[in-house]
Amino acid sequence: xxxxxxxxxxxxxxxxxxxxxxxxxxxxxxxxxxxxxxxxxxxxxxxxxxxxxxxxxxxxxxxxxxxxxxxxxxxxxxxxxxxxxxxxxxxxxxxxxxxxxxxxxxxxxxxxxxxxxxxxxxxxxxxxxxxxxxxxxxxxxxxxxxxxxxxxxxxxxxxxxxxxxxxxxxxxxxxxxxxxx
Amino acid sequence: xxxxxxxxxxxxxxxxxxxxxxxxxxxxxxxxxxxxxxxxxxxxxxxxxxxxxxxxxxxxxxxxxxxxxxxxxxxxxxxxxxxxxxxxxxxxxxxxxxxxxxxxxxxxxxxxxxxxxxxxxxxxxxxxxxxxxxxxxxxxxxxxxxxxxxxxxxxxxxxxxxxxxxxxxxxxxxxxxxxxxxxxxxxxxxxxxxxxxxxxxxxxxxxxxxxxxxxxxxxxxxxxxxxxxxxxxxxxxxxxxxxxxxxxxxxxxxxxxxxxxxxxxxxxxxxxxxxxxxxxxxxxxxxxxxxxxxxxxxxxxxxxxxxxxxxxxxxxxxxxxxxxxxxxxxxxxxxxxxxxxxxxxxxxxxxxxxxxxxxxxxxxxxxxxxxxxxxxxxxxxxxxxxxxxxxxxxxxxxxxxxxxxxxxxxxxxxxxxxxxxxxxxxxxxxxxxxxxxxxxxxxxxxxxxxxxx
Numbered sequence: 001x002x003x004x005x006x007x008x009x010x011x012x013x014x015x016x017x018x019x020x021x022x023x024x025x026x027x028x029x030x031x032x033x034x035x036x037x038x039x040x041x042x043x044x045x046x047x048x049x050x051x052x053x054x055x056x057x058x059x060x061x062x063x064x065x066x067x068x069x070x071x072x073x074x075x076x077x078x079x080x081x082x083x084x085x086x087x088x089x090x091x092x093x094x095x096x097x098x099x100x101x102x103x104x105x106x107x108x109x110x111x112x113x114x115x116x117x118x119x120x121x122x123x124x125x126x127x128x129x130x131x132x133x134x135x136x137x138x139x140x141x142x143x144x145x146x147x148x149x150x151x152x153x154x155x156x157x158x159x160x161x162x163x164x165x166x167x168x169x170x171x172x173x174x175x176x177x178x179x180x181x
Numbered sequence: 182x183x184x185x186x187x188x189x190x191x192x193x194x195x196x197x198x199x200x201x202x203x204x205x206x207x208x209x210x211x212x213x214x215x216x217x218x219x220x221x222x223x224x225x226x227x228x229x230x231x232x233x234x235x236x237x238x239x240x241x242x243x244x245x246x247x248x249x250x251x252x253x254x255x256x257x258x259x260x261x262x263x264x265x266x267x268x269x270x271x272x273x274x275x276x277x278x279x280x281x282x283x284x285x286x287x288x289x290x291x292x293x294x295x296x297x298x299x300x301x302x303x304x305x306x307x308x309x310x311x312x313x314x315x316x317x318x319x320x321x322x323x324x325x326x327x328x329x330x331x332x333x334x335x336x337x338x339x340x341x342x343x344x345x346x347x348x349x350x351x352x353x354x355x356x357x358x359x360x361x362x363x364x365x366x367x368x369x370x371x372x373x374x375x376x377x378x379x380x381x382x383x384x385x386x387x388x389x390x391x392x393x394x395x396x397x398x399x400x401x402x403x404x405x406x407x408x409x410x411x412x413x414x415x416x417x418x419x420x421x422x423x424x425x426x427x428x429x430x431x432x433x434x435x436x437x438x439x440x441x442x443x444x445x446x447x448x449x450x451x452x453x454x455x456x457x458x459x460x461x462x463x464x465x466x467x468x469x470x471x472x473x474x475x476x477x478x479x480x481x482x483x484x485x486x487x488x489x490x491x492x493x494x495x496x497x498x499x500x501x502x503x504x505x506x507x508x509x510x511x512x513x514x515x516x517x518x519x520x521x522x523x524x525x526x527x528x529x530x531x532x533x534x535x536x537x538x539x540x541x542x543x544x545x546x547x548x549x550x551x552x553x554x555x556x557x558x559x560x561x562x563x564x565x566x567x568x569x570x571x572x573x574x575x576x577x578x579x580x581x582x583x584x585x586x587x588x589x590x591x592x593x594x595x596x597x598x599x600x601x602x603x604x605x606x607x608x609x610x611x612x613x614x615x616x617x618x619x620x621x622x623x624x625x626x627x628x629x630x631x632x633x634x
Contacts (some may be wrong), residue, residue, distance in 0.1 A: 005208070006206075006208045006212070006218075007206055007208070008203075009202065009203020009206070009220055009224075010200070010201050010202075010203060011201050011202055011512060011567065011606070012609060013219075013220050013223035013224045013227065014223070014227055014231040014348075015602070015605075015606055015609070016201065016202030016203060016204070016224040016227070017202075017223065017225070017226065017227020017228045017230070017231060018226075018227060018231055019198050019201065019202065019223045019602075020195075020198050020199075020202055020204075020224070020227075020228040020231075020232075021228050021229075021230065021231020021232045021234075021235060022231065023191075023194055023195050023198050024228065024231070024232035024235065024236075025231070025232060025235030025236065025239065026194075026526075026563060027191050027195075028232075028235070028236050028239060028246055028247070029246075030191065030244070030246075031184070031187060031188070031191070031246060032185055032246040032247075032248045033236075033246075033248050033277075034195060034539075035248075036275040036276040037275040037296075039338040039379070039417070040296050040297055040299070040300035041300045041303060041304065042277065043197070043248065043297065044297060044301045044304055045302045045304065048301075048304065052396075054546035059304070059307070059308060060307065060312060061304060061307045061308075061615065062304060062309055064283030064346075068419070071183075071184055071185070071188070072184045072185070072187060072188035072191075072209060072279055073188065074185075074188065074209060075184075075185040075187075075188030075189040075192060076188040076189070076191055076192040076195070077192060077235065077279065077555075078188075078189060078192060079188060079189040079190065079191060079192020079194075079195070079196060080192040080193075080195055080196035080197060080199075080276065080279050080280060080283075081192075081279050081282070081283045082189075082193050082196065082199075082278070082283075083192060083193035083194060083196025083197035083198075083199075083280075084195060084196035084197065084199060084200050084205060084279065084280035084281075084283040084284055085194060085196075085283040085284070085325075086193070086558065087196065087197035087200035087201055088200055088205075088283065088284040091200065092252050093200075093284065094284055094285050095284075095285050096285045096287065097285060097286050097287065097288075098286070098287040098288050099273060099288065100207045100208050100288070101208045102208055102211045102215075102272070107336075108404045108427075108480070113286065114288050115288055115290075115291045117270055117271060117288075118271050118273070118288040118290075118292040118295065119267070119292065119294060119295035119298075120267075120295060121266075121267040121270035121271030121273065121292055121295065122267065122271065122273065122278060122291065122292035122293060122295025122298075122299060123267070123296070123298050123299040123302070124263045124264070124266050124267035124270070124293065124295075124298040124299065125263070125264050125267035125268065125271075125273070125274060125278075125292075125295075125296060125299060126275065126295070126297070126298075126299030126300045126303065127260075127263050127299040127300075127302055127303050128259070128260040128261065128263025128264035128266075128267065128299075128479075129260065129263075129264055129275060129299075130260065130299070130300060130303030130307075130311075130585065131256045131257070131259050131260030131263065131303065131311060132250075132252040132256060132257045132259075132260025132261050132263075132264065132594070133251055133253070133256075133257070133260070134250050134266065134621045135264060135274055135275045135276070136268070136274040136276070137274070137275070137276045137277075139250055139257075139260075139261075141229055141232065142224065142232070142248070143250060144229045144232075144233065144325075145229055145232035145233045145236050146233075146236060146247050146248075146249055146324060146612075147233070147250070147324045147325040147326060147333065147336055147337070148249050148250055148323075148324055148325075148437070149252040149323050149325055149328055150249075150251065150252040150253075150254075152256050152500070152581070153254050153257045153258045153261060154257050154260070154261040154264075155260075155261070156261065156272070157258050157259075157262040157265055158261040158264050158265040158268065159214075159588040160261070160262075161261075161262045161265030161266050161269065162214050162263075162264075162265035162266070162268045162269040163214050163215075163216075163265075163269065165265065165266050165269025165270055166211055166214035166269040166285070167214075167215065167268055168269075168528060169269060169597065170215060172212055173215065173217055174411065175207075176565065177212060177217040177218065181457075
């Protein structure tokens with residue numbers, strides 16, 4: 001298996017933060033705060049409406065036509081994929097990979113396990129984002145930017161459980177970080 | 182512009198920004214959760230602080246579209262825990278997961294697939310479980326200022342100040358340490374198996390002396406360059422804030438020939454604003470005629486607490502203009518000096534500093550108030566208070582007029598900010614490149630003459 005390295009970010013942290021902050025401000029001035037996860041529910045609602053329309057008619061969450069509409073958020077997520085693809089191609093960092101440096105350092109298991117872990121993690125993330133009315137972009141970042149009350153409990157449990165699970169799943173630190181420290 | 186196109190453009194910008202910021206990298210996210218890599222933590226902190234400040238400024242101008250999520254505490258706690266577990270397991274969140282999948286990561290594709298199943302499960306359990314849980318500890322869509330009965334400024338200003346200070350005080354100082362050790366004649370050259378790092382004295386060659394001298398000069402110019410960048414940025418922000426205050430505060434702002442109605446902009450007393458007329462006359466003769474009549478202006482009650490009068494805004498604009506002209510010219514000259522030092526001392530990173538100089542020169546050309554010299558045919562991003570009044574008091578009922586007004590004051594400004602930002606970024610890369618080259622040069626010198634350990 002080819003050894004991977006932790007990539008250096010294209011922008012320094014301050015420039016990256018200012019750039020993303022300005023994008024947030026621009027989004028708020030045009031339409032509303034950034035939010036990504038909601039469109040996964042919209043996509044599933046659309047599918048359910050096609051497969052079982054009688055079920056969606058009586059559903060308290062997706063019975064409304066608005067909840068299945070391909071509006072701003074839908075195109076925002078499509079644009080996100082396009083933008084990331086263009087940036088990765090432009091920076092020449094587009095590369096097919098199935099694992100990460102931290103995973104390589106900690107697990108000798110076959111790559112399939114990483115893919116299963118990715119699937120399970122994605123499942124939990126969207127289930128959690130649905131329960132919390134937003135993901136990291138919508139609830140944590142946009143929530144704190146608006147000083148929303150719900151951002152506080154979300155931040156506490158997200159970081160608490162995130163750090164705990166990361167410590168349990170990735171106990172060994174890759175070489176790059178050991179050298180830096 | 183229709184909503185799908187706005188969404189698509191915003192999505193492209195956000196997706197590209199995620200990749201540029203280095204957030205679309207699961208290794209960085211896991212490194213942050215393991216407290217080994219602080220790039221993501223710092224980036225997100227700046228992201229939140231800039232967003233918070235920007236939203237507050239927009240809120241003051243009354244042009245914000247907030248969306249406060251409902252504070253159903255129990256479901257938010259459970260949901261946050263699930264998101265945390267998923268994040269700790271994979272290093273992805275919905276936004277970065279999509280961006281990573283687009284960057285060629287197959288595990289991210291599986292994570293996105295899992296997200297669709299997660300969303301499906303959420304829809305299925307919503308009627309039976311989620312609805313009941315949401316009823317427990319439901320505070321509705323409230324913000325911290327609303328629930329505490331305080332003003333947003335009493336939260337935002339301290340958080341922004343404390344956050345900025347914290348970020349400044351805890352920033353990594355490694356490059357400067359290396360630079361200082363090189364200047365002092367010492368360099369870390371080897372890492373021993375035991376893990377201890379030894380420093381040895383580097384024999385200085387003529388080339389190295391020239392480089393270290395150039396480096397010292399570059400350091401001085403770099404400090405001034407960064408200072409000038411910050412001042413220029415602040416002045417530009419002041420100009421834009423002034424525009425939005427004038428643009429959004431008055432409900433009515435019209436020239437009323439023949440009527441002796443006085444100016445009342447943000448102040449309770451009605452009085453004629455002589456300074457405005459004077460400024461207009463000085464800046465642009467063509468504007469004078471349109472403003473020689475009194476202007477009637479009323480303000481929105483939402484900003485009554487701030488008591489912003491036009492005199493104050495005009496003063497701020499004048500002050501920002503003067504500072505801007507000086508700092509922007511000095512900024513370009515400083516970058517040019519950096520180029521000269523880099524070229525003379527062979528510090529490297531010439532392509533970066535050349536681009537920085539060119540970008541800053543374009544920025545300067547766009548910034549300077551050419552309309553004072555050439556009239557309204559050639560405009561600069563800097564505007565005078567009189568010009569601001571003229572544009573804002575003009576009839577903007579048509580869509581084209583609104584677009585033109587926003588392009589003149591915000592579009593032009595955004596272009597200048599972008600160029601300034603890019604120039605600063607290029608100069609930052611120049612610093613990094615020159616340090617790397619210097620380190621390599623010194624290492625070669627050390628290899629030629631092995632040090633006595």
